[in-house]
Amino acid sequence: MAVNLVEDVVVINTRKMKKLILILIFFIPVVLFSQDDEKEFKKRVLENVEVELLSSFYTQDGDNASITGGIGSENLQDVAGNISIAIPLNDDDIFTLNGTISAYTSASSSNLNPFYKQGSSNNDDDDDDDDDKAAARSGASSGQGNSGQTIGTPWSASSGASKQDVWASGTIGYSHSSDSRNTTFDTHLSFSNEFDYTSFGAGAGLSKQFNQKNTEIGLKANIYVDFWRPQYPTEIKTFIKNNGNLNADFFNGVDILDQNGLAIDKQSANAWNPTTSYYINNNGRNTYSASLSFSQILSKNIQISFFSDFVLQKGQLANPMQRVYFADKANFYIGKASDIPNYTNRKNQGVFQLADAYEQLPESRLKIPVGTRLHFYINEYLVFKTYYRYYRDDWSLQSHTIDVELPIKISQKFTLYPNYRYYTQTAAKYFAPYEQHISSEKFYTSDFDLSQYNANQIGIGIKYTDVFTKKKIWKFGLKNMSLDYNYYKRNTGLYANIVSLGAKFIIE
DSSP, X not given: OOSOOOOOOOOOOHHHHHHHHHHHHHTHHHHHHHHOOOOOOOXXXXXXXXXXXXEEEEEEEOSBOTTTTTOBOOOEEEXXXXXXXXXXXXXXXXXXXXXXXXXXXXXXXXXXXXXXXXXXXXXXXXXXXXXXXXXXXXXXSSSSSOOSOXXXXXXXXXXXXXXXXXXXXXXXXXXXXXXXXXXXXXXXEEEEEETTEEEEEEEEEEEEEETTTTEEEEEEEEEEEEEEOOOOOHHHHHHHHTTTOTTSGGGTTOOOBOTTSOBOXXXXXXXXXXXXXXXXXXXXXXXXXXXXXXXXXXXXXXXXXXXXXXXXXXXXXXXXXXXXXXXXXXXXEEEOGGGGGGTTSTTOOSEEEOOSEEOXXXXXXXXXXXXXXXXXXXXXXXXXXXXXXXXXXXXXXXXXXXXXXXXXXXXXXXXXXXXXXXXEEOOOTTBOOTTOBOTTOXXXXXXXXXXXXXXXXXXXXXXXXOTXXXXXXXXEEEEEXXXXXXXXXXXXXXXXXXXXXXXXXXXX
């Protein structure tokens, strides 16, 4: 759900990486704090408890759903809420809590099981992990006592359990500033969970200011350990469970059609037979990252910064939910023969193609982005902010991001900030659209997040700021409030609208 998802890694010695990160977390702060012996007047880093609330609504649509093999509806709606609480422990230390809940409805993920009996409901049960129940939901578990034809389509949402889900995450953090406020150390632990994965994370950061606070260097390191609960397309999952028996579970009593719309002999040697007819044997994925940043005030009007990241991912990087179709394999369908000629467009509302395979990708990926920011203070009413990032990885994907924001102070307390973002990327070497892979390939995906595309995003926001927090709600003083809208569009056809509302309060 998010837009522009690009991930993963090259195999290296992970024990050495873990040792390096532990050194960064535990030893570098000791050295730098011991060297920070400047004694200045000490002001509290944070005077009061601060609470920040953020809510957002996101909606998208497009024609290249990855779960249905690179074609199909990408319709999705997401409502999210976030709360961040910063608590001063003393003059130097801050404890933070952050929690996010995101509830979404997705036409694409609902089509893990797209099949249902025409004229009946296909959401009688909410357990997609039980094939027998899924079969009953489709009205095809026994082939008896049911009326209507079993159909499906990649162009509308099924109403199975995977149509909607809740993603939740939480982070606890701690930061310490030196007496001179020139050195800051922070660390955090995180947790997130969704229906098909759970993630644990830990990280630390260190920043050092010098040259009369005109120069700053920052270093961060993070580790994320993820555990998959793999989900599979219903037809592949049923095939594996029943050792290729095409007359068992939801296949029982259901015709499988060839490209000409004719029912096949399910026991023939040429019947539908997916390439990936097995479960994945690696349910883990680890991510290691290290970041370096440098910021310099060039004059009273100009600040520039540079940053670079090193991200290494290892483990199960392919998503078995995502179907793939091969150009050199025969096509097989369940549903209405009359809709087969219109399979790749929205006119098709009655037939679904059985997957040839699910996504296969390497178990390592190395990602290296580098970038720069430039802020130019024009006058008290106008600031010009720019951002550029170059990214590449060992999957042959490269990208460029350019972002421009123009905050305009329209009054003492209100700021308007129009913004524009341009993004372009090449395709990963393992990507090909629907039915353009061949079955002899070792790795393959039809996920358009890994395709070649350009994207434009334009938005506008307005922010209210009151540094004296004169507006109060009970014991909460309103420090700022913001409202943002952004429109996003790819040249592949995907488009999205994002609205967010945020507010920060001080507890006095």
